[in-house]
Amino acid sequence: xxxxxxxxxxxxxxxxxxxxxxxxxxxxxxxxxxxxxxxxxxxxxxxxxxxxxxxxxxxxxxxxxxxxxxxxxxxxxxxxxxxxxxxxxxxxxxxxxxxxxxxxxxxxxxxxxxxxxxxxxxxxxxxxxxxxxxxxxxxxxxxxxxxx
Numbered sequence: 001x002x003x004x005x006x007x008x009x010x011x012x013x014x015x016x017x018x019x020x021x022x023x024x025x026x027x028x029x030x031x032x033x034x035x036x037x038x039x040x041x042x043x044x045x046x047x048x049x050x051x052x053x054x055x056x057x058x059x060x061x062x063x064x065x066x067x068x069x070x071x072x073x074x075x076x077x078x079x080x081x082x083x084x085x086x087x088x089x090x091x092x093x094x095x096x097x098x099x100x101x102x103x104x105x106x107x108x109x110x111x112x113x114x115x116x117x118x119x120x121x122x123x124x125x126x127x128x129x130x131x132x133x134x135x136x137x138x139x140x141x142x143x144x145x146x147x148x
Contacts, residue, residue: 003121004028006047008038008064009082010056014106018051021110022117035059039067046074049120051113054083054094065098078120082106 005027009015012033019029030047032038036058042050050068054061061081068074081094084106094100102116 002026002028003049004030004045004047005049005051005117006030006032006038006041007051008032008035008056008061009053010034011053014053014082017110018113021114025114025118027117035061035064038064042068042074042077046077049078049080049117051080051082051117054081062093062098065094065100069098080104080116080120082108 005022007015007018007022007029008031009018010033015031015033019031022029030041032041034056035052038050038052039059050064052061052064061083065079065081068077068079079098079100081100081103083103094103101120104113104116
């Protein structure tokens, strides 16, 4: 049985590229065009992983994460966030406030997304628990800063 993923993004090109890459790797992928549609999909059939954009119409990524965390049946759902806006501030808030496992900056490589998803679904003996793995995943996607 393949793992189920819900992708939420209002950028159709990003949605389709990510869907294609993850589906080809054997994941069951469903898509939503905004946070509200994503929440409705989660209520219909809870995925094993939520990948959401930050900026979306009707309900943004933080709003979606808040709903997921406040709803007991989904409170432990692993979340990966995609963003192009306010990366450093967003990174800290997403991880601390919403328990996001990783934040990937746009534009990103579909291969980078796939590798992060594989780590999330990987053998826990290789990666440790999901919270411990979150710190590793976040570090791998943090942009490097030149040293002064």
